[in-house]
Amino acid sequence: MAYDLEEQEQLASLKAWWNKYGNLTSWVLIVAMGSYSAWTGWNYYQRSQSTQASQLYDEVQNAVTAKDNAKVQRAAGDMESRFGRTAYAQMSALAAAKSAYEAKDLKAAKAQLQWVAEHGNEEFKAVAALRLAGVLLDEKAYDEALKALAGELPAQFAGAVADRKGDILVAQNKLVEARAAYLAALAATDKKNPGRQLIEVKLEAIGGSVPETKAAA
Template identity: 45%
Template sequence: MAKHLDLEEQEQLDQIKHFWAQYGNLITWVLIAVFGSMAAWNGWNYWQRSQAAKASALYEEIERAALASDADKIQRAYLEMTDRFAGTTFAAQGALLAGKTLYESGKVDGARAALTWVSEKASDTSLQAIARLRLAALDVESKAFDQALKTLETPMPKSFEPLAADRRGDVFLAQGKTEEAKTQYQAAWRALGAQTEYRQLVEVKLASLGVDASTLGGAAEVTR
């Protein structure tokens, strides 16, 4: 009986050897690929967390510089952030904050550069939209009306379309095109929710042009 079992075990061992000789290399490479992928995934997650932490630290530096109105430090920090951590949300948020602070410090060109970076490079479409609205405001201020309208032509998330219409109204009003301005303000007013505080500002603009918002109809398409 023992001898029979020994023969059976030997046969099984021979089968295993034959199987491994035929498929061993394939199995080894599959295991290497699986464990390699796991290591790469863990490494990627670690790298992502590391990048986010470093970007967060730079964003805090921008915030501190903004509170101190240190325009030069803000510019250095945001340029470093957009260079080293361009793919993070912190980079776009930092550039937006830098744009705001640089503008308030009288560095309009620096503000424009920061906002342009966000409008073109940010991964978040909402942050891109905010940057474009602010760029259009700078264009109006510098009387670059055609550029402002061109900036606002770029599609934005639906929630930003009323704000884009309002900004186009500002452009037309600055050009003395009151009818076009009314059309844009009306479209913005209709598209904004009744509880939205910004709607009240649009209502004031309409009133200054002789339009009573209470006479306007319901929701309408935002025209470009």
């Protein structure tokens, strides 16, 4: 089929443009299509990972309920190796630490808490640090317990951290420092928090005085 002059000029222009930019355009399209495919695949992968992690977390919880510590530790270890980047892994590790502690397996409890401290988000890391310090306190590893609380933790945990430091310092018979820690715990703990009363009792038990609170106007 013959083209008229105008169509031939348009076709010549298109061929010239393609010769100059066609290869680049093809690569741009390939990259764009590849990026879209990768994004779609990643979303599918994430959904799949979340579903599988959720199912394994249920297994951890069932083992906890059954008080089968050996199974809890196996399932939690599987979770950490396969789905370590998910929140389920952090929750499983904390549950496994509690299970191990109750089973008197302090080595496993510390290992699970240390895993969270190294891989968890800020909130989970703080919870793990507090619990790890408690386990180390039970073992009379006082310096290690204080070291577990030495890192930078979220502000909302300041009261709990100071309270735990006070407990460790009391165990070391460092009562002056312990009183200061309990006072710091009170200052950082909301007045409506039921845990304040226990902090006050511990402070008074080592010769400290609870600060007077101003009456509401």
